[in-house]
Amino acid sequence: MFARMAAVSVVLAVGVSAGQAPAPAPVDVAKLEISTPSTIRDLDIKGVRGVPTRMAWSPDDKWIYVRISTFDRWSNESIRHVLVEVGDTGTETLTDEPSWLPRYWNTKSAMASPVVPSWRIKVDVRQETVRTANVPREGNIGQNTGDPNAGLDEVVKNAALSSQRASIQNYLLNGQVVAAAVNGQIVPGRSYAWATAGLPLMAFVNEKGRLIVMNRDGRTREVKGPKKPALPAWSESGRRLAWVQEGGGGYSIRAVEVR
Secondary structure, eight states: OHHHHHHHHHHHHHSOOTTOOOOOOOOOGGGOOBOOOEEEEEEOOTTSOOEEEEEEEOTTSSEEEEEEEEEOTTOOEEEEEEEEETTSOOEEEESSOOTTHHHHHHHHTOSBOSSOTTOBOEEEEEEEEEETTOOOTTOOTTTTSSOTTSOHHHHHHHHHTOEEEEEEEEEEETTEEEEEEESSOOOTTSSEEEOOTTOOEEEEEOTTSOEEEEETTSOEEEOSSOSSEEEEEEOTTSSEEEEEEEETTEEEEEEEEBO
């Protein structure tokens, strides 16, 4: 009897702790079936100088929420809340964000995978001398390099002719940069998204503006088709990956099926 109890104790010691689910096996990204991108909806924000700054799927995969932000010259933000029906033509303008958004956004933008907690983003901060025209996403270097009353073209031109000491912040996962900022703070979740539904996967926009899917072993695969993608977001079921795409003077929500 004692021998049998000892054997059970050894299994518990080297196996999965009581009440803790085993980590899922890595997904082979090379074997994923990724469909051709399709447009879910063109965002009708003509006449409004708005920029999509947050996107999320509803728990039933039937709706996509988009937050559209407008900033004045003092960086004050005005927000519009839009709910888009997936697979139909329904669109709703909300007075506030949906109740399910905080949980979804906290999961997709976390520092660790919701499926494999040990798979974590590392933060790298360093100082470099850079040309002010070379600004990764989220950066605001060169913002005050010109006359505050000057047009954007003049500010950019002046920035291109100068350089300065900059604070570089990178989020690294398996050695890949999944988010970056220069002289500013990264907004978690804008350029990357953890998958849920038991899938140990990450989607992110790399420094070349390509949409990439990564597994927990660090193996990657580019999603073919997206141009200027932003705000990648996995559906709750893990069956679809959506993003906001800029083009033609506006924005659209596009997605692929992933199996």
